[in-house]
Amino acid sequence: MSMNWFKYSSPQTFFPLAGRLALVFGALALLACAVGLYLGFFVAPTDAQQGESYRIIFIHVPAAWMSMFLYVVMAFWAGLGLAFNTRLSGMMASAIAPTGALFTFIALWTGSFWGKPTWGTWWVWDARLTSELILLFLYLGFMALQAAIDDPRRADKAGALLALVGVVNVPIIYFSVKWWNTLHQGASVSLTKAPSMAATMLAGMLIMTFGFWFYGIAAVLLRARCIMLEREHASDWAGRYAKGIA
């Protein structure tokens, strides 16, 4: 049986699908965040060394993971757009950037809140913090470049190239702890060995990760819908949609 992989690659067919998916993932995100926060703040035990302040990891770690993951997803859509010259890929890439920047900012901000009681300082020039800061600059640069170009097709392509060049930075972030090995502790969670934290802590963190992930999907799809309407405002389907809600 052959399947039409490109059915949803046109804004006209993707627009309603994105609306339905955004609703589903938005609801899932709410649910996961509620469960995750409850587990994190009421069920998970107090940490022996860090006291209650460690609980910021339920926000910090998922946000940091998402900030890096979304950059890779953005570069993926960007590369797809360059390779296949599809309109929608570029729209997805530019829809992802603000959400990715938001998560990067949250990761930096919560990390600073955690650093003050634990390390005794708001900020250190540790390799991981620095690379996360650079990641924020990369997101902002991507958004600034797209904002400066009036022609959306050129903006998509230029942003795509920049995202692909910047994606070199994401592995550097991930491996920086091993390479420079400064103040930031190594990853507490790995796939190859047993986790070094209590099961409820891990469960809370993973559920929060899914919550943030689903929120990211919902926010990106909603933003993509807005971009689609904006760019395709002259087309029939967009006109019908605009009449429908007016």
Next chain:
Amino acid sequence: MIAALRCVILRDLRLAARRSSDVLTVVLFFVIVVSLFPLGIGPEPKLLRTVAPGVLWVAALLASMLALGRVFAADHADGTLEQMMLGATPLGLVVAAKVFAHWLISGLPLVLISPVLALQFDLSQEVLGVLALSLALGTPVLSLIGAIGAGLTLGLRGAGTLLSLLVLPLYVPVLIIGAGAADAAASGLGGNAQLLLLGAMLIFAGAFAPWAAAAALRISVE
């Protein structure tokens, strides 16, 4: 093909020689920025010795960034760039030649003058050598990465500021390792590891950046 590349390099060098004040401005900027630091942070020799590698590197980075706007702008304005795109020589190679010429004009003078400035910061002779060597290996990487940004921002409004926003984050690894080489030499470890890493970066950037910059130019000019 070699003849075409030589032609591009010689042409850019000749153009720069006709407008030598542009080259001098970049060098002068470098000298002034570096000289401002002792005025800002105080003339204590021990302090100056510790900050010297970082100051020289950051100043070199800013100076080479300021010069980036000129890599393609003039050729874009008078249509030469379009002819180069239509020509038989692969655009990536032409870009590589242009970046090389640009480095000879804006990067090499910084490398040559850096030991004199480092003397003002009371650096010892061997550190001085490592610092100059790290700049010699690092500034071409800056020019190569910068060419991608210059290609992307070609002909945009506010291209200068935007270019710095795009390119400076990508410069960070070069800055860390470049300044690290002189730091390691100053602390007696020797900067070999960092210099080798810089060399690796140069090879990597030399292989891929011209190609990416060519793609950026095609996006901007199409």
